[in-house]
Amino acid sequence: MKPFTTFAVIAVSLLAITSCKPKLDVPTQNPTVQDDASTPNSQLNANASTASESQAQVDEPQQEPSVAQNPSDEMNAQAKEALPSESMEIKEYVDIADWCRPGMTEPITAQEWAKANNAFGLKFLRETTGNTVFSPYSIERALGMTLDGACGTTASEMLAALEMPNAKRLSLAGRDVDDAMKSVNKNTMLEIDNALWPDKSLTLPKDFLARISTGYRNKTVVLDYRANPEKARVTINDDIAKTTHDKITDLIPPGSISNNTRLVLTNAVYFKSKWKHPFDKNDTQTEKFYNSTKQIKTKIMHQTGEESRVCLAKDYAIYDLPFKSSAEKGKKGAYVMRIVLPTINKSHPMNERMTLLESVEKQLSGDIVSNCHYEAFDHVYVAMPKFKLTPDAIFIAKILQSMGMRKAYSEDAEFYAMPNKTPQPSDPSSYLKIDDVLHKAFIEIDEKGAEAAAATAVSMGPKAAAIKEYKDYYFTADHPFIYMIIEQSTGAAIFMGRVTDL
Numbered sequence: 001m002k003p004f005t006t007f008a009v010i011a012v013s014l015l016a017i018t019s020c021k022p023k024l025d026v027p028t029q030n031p032t033v034q035d036d037a038s039t040p041n042s043q044l045n046a047n048a049s050t051a052s053e054s055q056a057q058v059d060e061p062q063q064e065p066s067v068a069q070n071p072s073d074e075m076n077a078q079a080k081e082a083l084p085s086e087s088m089e090i091k092e093y094v095d096i097a098d099w100c101r102p103g104m105t106e107p108i109t110a111q112e113w114a115k116a117n118n119a120f121g122l123k124f125l126r127e128t129t130g131n132t133v134f135s136p137y138s139i140e141r142a143l144g145m146t147l148d149g150a151c152g153t154t155a156s157e158m159l160a161a162l163e164m165p166n167a168k169r170l171s172l173a174g175r176d177v178d179d180a181m182k183s184v185n186k187n188t189m190l191e192i193d194n195a196l197w198p199d200k201s202l203t204l205p206k207d208f209l210a211r212i213s214t215g216y217r218n219k220t221v222v223l224d225y226r227a228n229p230e231k232a233r234v235t236i237n238d239d240i241a242k243t244t245h246d247k248i249t250d251l252i253p254p255g256s257i258s259n260n261t262r263l264v265l266t267n268a269v270y271f272k273s274k275w276k277h278p279f280d281k282n283d284t285q286t287e288k289f290y291n292s293t294k295q296i297k298t299k300i301m302h303q304t305g306e307e308s309r310v311c312l313a314k315d316y317a318i319y320d321l322p323f324k325s326s327a328e329k330g331k332k333g334a335y336v337m338r339i340v341l342p343t344i345n346k347s348h349p350m351n352e353r354m355t356l357l358e359s360v361e362k363q364l365s366g367d368i369v370s371n372c373h374y375e376a377f378d379h380v381y382v383a384m385p386k387f388k389l390t391p392d393a394i395f396i397a398k399i400l401q402s403m404g405m406r407k408a409y410s411e412d413a414e415f416y417a418m419p420n421k422t423p424q425p426s427d428p429s430s431y432l433k434i435d436d437v438l439h440k441a442f443i444e445i446d447e448k449g450a451e452a453a454a455a456t457a458v459s460m461g462p463k464a465a466a467i468k469e470y471k472d473y474y475f476t477a478d479h480p481f482i483y484m485i486i487e488q489s490t491g492a493a494i495f496m497g498r499v500t501d502l
Helices: 077-082 110-125 136-147 152-161 170-182 206-216 229-243 350-363 397-402
Strands: 010-018 132-134 188-198 261-274 285-290 295-305 309-312 316-322 335-342 373-376 379-385 387-389 434-445 449-460 472-476 481-487 492-499
Touching: 110 132, 110 136, 110 170, 110 481, 110 492, 132 136, 132 434, 132 449, 136 152, 136 170, 136 188, 136 206, 136 261, 136 434, 136 492, 170 188, 170 206, 170 481, 170 492, 188 206, 188 229, 229 261, 261 492, 316 379, 316 472, 335 350, 335 472, 350 481, 387 492, 397 434, 434 492, 449 492
Parallel strands: 010 449, 379 472
Antiparallel strands: 010 261, 132 492, 188 261, 261 449, 285 295, 295 379, 309 316, 309 373, 316 335, 335 481, 387 434, 434 449, 481 492
């Protein structure tokens, strides 16, 4: 597979027919008929990330962002005209069958789902180096739709890699996080879009379709990969570009879709918001940023933080910069940019600062702030750099395999709940395996706010708090730090990364 490129918050799953050798004795499932729809014409290479002093597009005054419409609920106004979808009357959620995934526990809450996803994000972060931006949420939602067709050991390994429990109604917990994320006002734009893109020859079981429809509120668009794979590729790319406001264009490169492709699953997310308390441009100065090897001059923004509390641990401090996304803190859709800053002083050797950052990453847990306690201060003086990260698209399959997700890539992959076949079909190529997983993300921070985006591609092909005395605190992010964009009511980290060089 050729690498995918993107510049927006997106997760895409590509699946094609494969020849598994199923071993489970499962019942035959009733097919559902889909009509053909016409459509319009590595290890994370974080060191390739680029930093920029240019202002984020959120600073542009052409148009105020409006209340986010989930394109999966209302079909993305642009895509709705061009991409007719299958209609299914889903009365209730259809969970994974016991034969497919035995030992399921009781359902989990949105907060538990978010904590598990954050734990996955931190585990993923530790597998990367240098400047990094990615969306653990995006990766999970892409792989989550694939997981809803997985059974046996394949499912167990995927759950472990994603830090998710083997719980009932898992997709619905993720959907509850989606709903909390969407509860924003006119100052924040958030769009989420999920879609199935099956080949016209592929019939998917009703229970799988119902599970995806209820858990992801997706649209379904039938394509003809066999007859015209290039047209199918352009159609999917165009839909992604619409959802992400052209931040992701040509995500799937030429040659990546073939006449062997049978199913593509996409999840697209786009985030743009203003700070609740903007930084004054007059206070932005060219100052030093101390990375692991040298001092760099860059634009540093300054403000006296309105939030007076800082979460303090032995080796780091955490500060939340609130977005103007919700009227009240703690309500659904209240976003913050959480900065995790290692505690150092100017005499701390620069060549040891990355070691300290790595140590801090290992200390963080899924709820992010469990290892520190909040203290209140009279004033918190915040200094942080403007930055823009646009790393190249990267293959993350090896990272996921190192986390234990191995069988999904093998000839023995157990995606039995996805194709509508018996366990021992005459044509074993009816089953699926993952070929590769790719991801790319984008983030830009300036005085007025943030714009962030990411993309994940899963490709499948044929087998072969205590308050102390009040005082001032200087939260100066002039050395490597970790950042996250957090939805506060659930605690979900939509974006995550680190800044080491500017």
